Amino acid sequence: MTSASAPLIDVTKLEAWYGRRRILNGVDFAVNAGEIRVIMGGSGSGKSTLLRHLLGLHKPRSGTVRLLGVDIARASERELLAVRRQIGVSFQGGALLTSLSVGDNVALPLREHTNLDEATIRIMSRLKLEVVNLGGFQDLMPAQLSGGMVKRAALARAIAMDPKLLFFDEPSAGLDPVVSAELDELILRLRDALRMTIVVVTHELESAFKIADSITVLDQGDILMTGTVDAVRHCDNERIQDLLNRRPREIQVDADAYLKRLTEEAA
Amino acid sequence: MNTLTRPLESLGRATVHAFAGVGYAAALLGESLYFAVFGWRIGQPLRLRAVLEQMRQIGVDALAIVTLLALTIGVMLGIQFIAALSEFGAQSQVVVAVAKSVTREFGALITAILVAGRSGSALAARIGSMSVSQEVDALATMGIEPVRYLAAPALIAMLVMLPVLTILADAVAILGAALYSSPALNVTPAAYISQTLSLLSAGDVWQGIAKSAVFAVLITLIGVSTGFSVAGGAEGVGRATTRAVVLSICWIIVVDMIFSFFLNR
Known part of the structure; x- marks a missing residue:
């Protein structure tokens, strides 16, 4: 494995806003080569926003996001393309192109970024489908697949270019x-067999504990902690325990703010 | 203060929104042309296969309906001009009236409106549903520029096929007019057409073709930009589709009027 001194993902003081609402409050985040990092948090904790920034789909308001050593907000087109060829993303709904067959979906990155001949591309894409146990399904259209198969096909497409870094949004x-x-097993196998660094965003505790080397817990735009599975399990932070034990949080009502929200005329 | 300022505020918002829309469309046009010309240098080549596929969808698949409509328009113009001009005993002017109005106006206009309804809406629906299901995001993270992959092929295909369809519509409409009017004018259809050809100047035909190229840009940009800005699930896609068609047709008619004004001074 590569030296631990240079993290593959290095986020510093990342702030994100939707309109006037702040979603991330200056987040610091780093992932080292070869680890499986799970980003955990409840709905609205900012984990999806963090992921979109990591993927370069949003430009940070302030702070930096470095992937494989490249600051993706300031990179040139060429540098960004070079980074994107080395990352794979499996989206929550799969995001397979519905107009292409499963095989063509997996072959798409190869067709677009390599000069391999058609026969090689076909074999490579079928190999990737075999990895995710979808061998023989290459001629089906995405609409003909079940939910689990869509996710596995999306995973096959994500690993088509043998990425160094794999992102997985809500696998379960x-x-x-x-x-x-089964998907959890697959993720573990990818790390072990293909030596990928994997970032998984999820709110499923069971799967998070099973696959994670380390876990980052996000809550309301702040990172509560980053640590090993055991450290997170035995952490005495109240919010983390709420998440782990599925306790509803106690919401304290601020009387003035409450009245203001009720009577305010326009946002 | 609200009763007074609220309409002003919404007017301001709408204006800003409209300008933003035009700016976005202009940026899309610039980017699409950039990728079409220089894309191969930065690893984002415009694929000929994608362009051909779009050309088939926009042009070849529309051949039958364009032919049918153009023929109908030709017959209709024949009927109207014979009725109107015979009041002045000027039936012989039907040929020139049909020839000029078809090549300068109706060929381009009817084709553009038809293609806006067929392909402009299809572009908005396709790209819209792709944005909703994160397919556009997936393309971007795969290092495939969505504008290069989705917008540029459509733009180039439209720029080729709309003028071609317009020329076809011109020819078929004149044929339709010839079939209807030649008995009324006591000439053979062949004589009618050869008279048309002698009356038409290249400028008349070019006027229609130039317009159709502008319409092509309008239809593509409106379809693509409404598609990319879809939010709100399936309902949003539906709204974007309608919006793309209505906006395209409005712009086509307004731009047509402006062009006619400047080209015929």
Whole structure:
């Protein structure tokens, strides 16, 4: 594995805003080569926003996001393209192109970024489908696949270019426990067999504890802690324990703010 | 203060919104042309296959309906001009009236409106549903520029196919007018057409073709930009589709009027 001194992902003081609402409050975040990092947090904790910044889909209001040593907000087109060829992303809903067959979806990055001949591309994309146990399904259209198969096909597309860095958004959302357990196994296998560094965003505790080397817990735009599975389990932070034990949080009502929200005329 | 300032505020918001929309469309045009010309240098080449596929969808698939409509328009113009001009005993002027109005106006206009309804809406729906299901994001993270992959092929295909369809519509509409009017004028259709050809100048035909190229840009940019800015799920896609068609047709008619004004002074 590469030296631990240079993290593959290095985020410093990242702030994100939607309109006048601040989503991330100066987040620092680093992932080292070869680890599986799980970003955990409740709904509205900012984990999806953090992911979109990591993928370069949003420009940070302030702070920097460095992937593989490149500051992606200030990189040239060419540098950014070079980074993007080395990362793979599996989106929550799969995001397979519905107009292409499963095989063509997996082959798409290869067709666009390499000069390999068609036969090689076909074999490579079928190999990736075999990795995710979808061998033989290359001629189906995405609409003909089940939820779990869509996620696995999306994973096959994400690893088509043998990325150094793999992002996985909510791998188990909307899947039954068996299928999501299989996906967890698959993620572990990818790290071990292909030596990928993997970032998983999820709110499923069970899967997070099973696959993570380390966990980052986000809450309301702040990182509560980053640590090993055990450290997170035994942490005495109240919010983290709320998350782990599925306790509803106690919301304290600020009387003035409450009245103001009720009576305010326009936002 | 609200009753007074609120309309002003919404007017201001709408104005800013409209300008932002025009700016966005202009940026899309610039980027699409940039990728079409220089894309291969930065690893984002415009794929010929994608352009050909769009050309098939926009042009070839529309051949039948364009032919049918153009023929109908030609017959309709024949009927109207014969009725109107015979009041002055000027039936012989039907040929020149049809020839000029078809090549300068109707060929380009009808084709553009038809293509806006067929392909402008399809572009908005396709790109809109792709944005909603994160396919556009997926393309971007794969290092495939969505504008290069989705917008540029459509723009180039439209710029080629709309003028071609317009020329076809011109020819078919004149044929339709010839078929209807030649008995009324006591000439053969062949004589009607050869008279048309002698009356038409290259400028008349070019006027229609130039317009159709502008319409092509309008239809593509409006379809693509409404598609990319879809928010709000399936309902948003539906709204964007309608919006793309209505906006395209409005712009086509307004721009047509402006062009006609300047080209015929």
